[in-house]
Amino acid sequence: MQATSPIGIFDSGIGGLTVFRSIAGQLPQYDYIYLGDNSRAPYGNRSFKTIHQYTWECVQWLFEQGCPLVILACNTASAKALRTIQQRDMPGRYNDKRVLGVIRPTAEVIGNYTKTGNIGVLGTKGTVQSESYAIEIAKFFPEVQVYQQACPLWVPLIENGEYDKPGADYYVKQYLDELLSRSADIDTLLLACTHYPLLQDKIKAHLPESIQVVAQGDIVAASLQDYLHRHPEINDQITRNGTRHFFTSSDDTADFDQHASMFFSAPVKSEYVSLK
Structure with a gap:
């Protein structure tokens, strides 16, 4: 090299x-x-x-x-x-x-995506427990409400090549339902794990059109x-x-x-x- x-x-x-x-x-x-x-x-x-x-x-x-x-x-x-x-x-x-x-570059702009001021964050258990997104987003958009959801089964599904199979739908819907049950006003979902873009099509399929999905890349x-x-x-x-x-x-x-x-x-x- x-x-x-x-x-x-x-x-x-x-x-x-x-x-x-x-x-x-x-x-x-x-x-x-x-x-x-x-x-x-x-x-x-x-x-x-x-x-x-x-x-x-x-x-x-x-x-x-x-x-x-x-x-x-x-x-x-x-x-x-x-x-x-x-x-x-x-x-x-x-x-x-x-x-x-x-995290910081995402937090600096994610508040610009929401009209309702309610954002959902989908991530690993470690990312969610750290509260990093809630803390960083609050620095730039203190008026925004952040709702987090850990999705521990998504990474194994993706890494085992099951992300586009019918069996993945159950686990995608399960975590989305848990998150959305906490606020009916969420209009923006942040994929706070770099694996999750591979599930993006399935995630969108289980969401109303009024909710946008944002990847980090x-x-x-x-x-x-x-x-x-x-x-x-x-x-x-x-x-x-x-x-x-x-x-x-x-x-x-x-x-x-x-x-x-x-x-x-x-x-x-x-x-x-x-x-x-």
């Missing part, structure tokens, strides 16, 4: 590829490295301490590959690890590098473009050859490639990396 200073994209598994797809689509000129920690996924039900440890190990690995900027394309890692990494781990050690998440990509414009000290470090390299902590790279291609909407050829 030629010497580059790429943008690092991290996820606990393959879900972050939906965000990476949008980023690469809007900013194709940059070099990128994607790292999926598939051997230790899912992160959703793990403790704050464990998620921080795993995320920080992966971020440091991406730094070692020459990444001046790492995007946590994972809501759980953004919710449970990002602040500690930014405020405790990096100062004094990696002052010339940056780590960004997906394009929001995060637009926010990154703005960030790089405002931070030339980071932007100037990133090389621009249009390269994409994929790594996974799973030793079954063929399985990763098969699933990753579905999320990335393009063929993926990965390499194995040990994070132990």
Whole structure:
């Protein structure tokens, strides 16, 4: 692999590829490295301490590959690890590098989508329990009411290729009904897990037309473009050859490639990396 200073994209598994797809689509000129920690996924039900440890190990690995900027394309890692990494781990050690998440850029704009001021957030157990979206959205849109719903069975359904099968409808409807029972005024649903765009068609099928469904990919990509414009000290470090390299902590790279291609909407050829 030629010497580059790429943008690092991290996820606990393959879900972050939906965000990476949008980023690469809007900013194709940059070099990128994607790292999926598939051997230790899912992160959703793990403790704050464990998620921080795993995320920080992966971020440091991406730094070692020459990444001046790492995007946590994972809501759980953004919710449970990002602040500690930014405020405790990096100062004094990696002052010339940056780590960004997906929650804040989403929170900065999601309030613009709602007319009723009632938003539903669908996420993993870890993301919902962290209250990160409710806290961040309140900073930018204090008048908006946020209703959260954990959907613990959706990621297993997606990763086992059942997301477009009839059996998935039951679990999609179950969680949507639970969320909507708490407010009849919800008009915007945020998919606060990067896996969930694969269920988007089924989710919409079980909703009235008055409720819009918002995925994060394009929001995060637009926010990154703005960030790089405002931070030339980071932007100037990133090389621009249009390269994409994929790594996974799973030793079954063929399985990763098969699933990753579905999320990335393009063929993926990965390499194995040990994070132990």
